[in-house]
Amino acid sequence: MKDVTFGQYYPSHSFVHKMNPAIKILLTIAYIVGVFLVSGDNYYAGFLACVVFVLIATITARVPIFRVLKSIKAIIFFVLLSAILQIFFNKDGTPLWENGFITDKALIASGFIALRIILVVMGASLLTLTTSPVEIADGTEVLLAPLKLVKFPVHEFALIMSIALRFIPTLLEETDRIIKAQQARGAEFEGGIFKKAKAMIPVLIPLLIGSFRRADELADAMDSRCYSGSKNRTKYKKMGLTYRDAISFIITGGLVAGVVLLNGVVIL
């Protein structure tokens, strides 16, 4: 159970870790858009730029590269599937051998599809590796702030998000414990899918009840401290903008602009 790493935060004091989370989220989105924009004749240059960008980001974040690559493992099936579909169904270009059904263009296209997915996942996981769940919730709150104008409860939304994130490890631990307790009473979690689903009932019900209990306790604890997400609420830790955010903004902006220019989308 413990292997399920969500919120896989890798603590450090690097340049990237110290960035403003709102900016980091924004720039990650920009980067992902950049990766998807790569097309046209110069696509290899665009991809190269993205690869270099993500590598530089990893190095400045002082996160071991294997941690970033680990996130790819989870989606490897998806990557292979997209690549294989591309190989079989793309009929552009010339066949690799006589009467062959695989064309050269299809092969290249499948390679780039795989690369595109991997680049996106690397970027996203770099964000979660360098930004703690609480910071992500904070950043989201800042980014969603304009929605307050249409009366969307942004603060409450961010609060729900950070509470949910906070409780994921707790719930995993609890699941682990309940599974052990039921195993001690002879429950078995092996066998066919139907048997497995049935075996999960003695785990899921206590887990659900535990969650309600926790929610109740948390609500009481917040109430008794007079919590309210009112307008004049101040932050304990104010996240301002620093030179780091400015530098990153310029570099990422440069990347996206570069990709767009390489595409020739913007014809001057």
Next chain:
Amino acid sequence: MQVKIENLSYSYGSKKLKVKAVNDICLEIKEGEFFGVVGHTGSGKSTLIQHLNGLIKVQKDSGKVIVGEYDLTDKKCDFKGLRAKVGMVFQYPEYQLFAETVFEDVKFGLKNFYPNLTEKEMEERIKKAVETVGLDYEKIKEKSPFELSGGQKRRVAIAGVIVSRPEVLVLDEPVAGLDPTGKREFVSLLHALHNDFVKTIIIVSHDMNLIAENCDRVAVLNKGNLVKVGTPKEVFMDKVKVEEWGLELPSTAYLTEKLREKGIEIDSDLTIKGFIDGYIRAKGGEK
């Protein structure tokens, strides 16, 4: 059933980030013992005892665990049979309740272990278990476990473990969160169980008074190492060592220590009764 642990080690985590939780432990617990396991938080108590019913599997080349005729290092070990014989009660056992009625919940373990029993036999056993934990069977059997009080829930959960008549009962911090009365009731429940339900009791607790009062022998863990095994008297004799292990003295040992400073030497087994007898003896009085 005798419990035999030979050179047991266990590490959590991957190859890169290894946390050694249990380190080269040799321990024997005889049938019929009321055995205590103590140690500072994180010292490896839970890890150690979860080996006893195979919830944690013995790692490769990390020693041996033998419980009765079950060799847990054996690949073909019948873990289900073992778990029927070694019951385990976790901290806050009431959090494992899930069924619609108390009856169904207690039945869960029994049905898992002995699916071939007739309904009548099952009911008899369930009745016995529920009554043994001190609840009124007729009154409670159709109730939802979730409408009971905390103490009642805990009893139901324990009934759900002992219903399969384990020979060894392992309890991991079972008195956490109980008030003094609840604690006392729980301990007398354990003694009742020890006399006619289970043979061996192994209890992990941070409550040194409970340990000194009830255990025949105690094992002390410190940072994954087994640093002492013996009677409570042997274990709590050396105040300096006890502090070094991150433990407290039980009240009786503390008083013995204080009285020694005043020049009164008391020899006792550190139970309250033993202590009082020892005090009377030291004072030269008659009982």
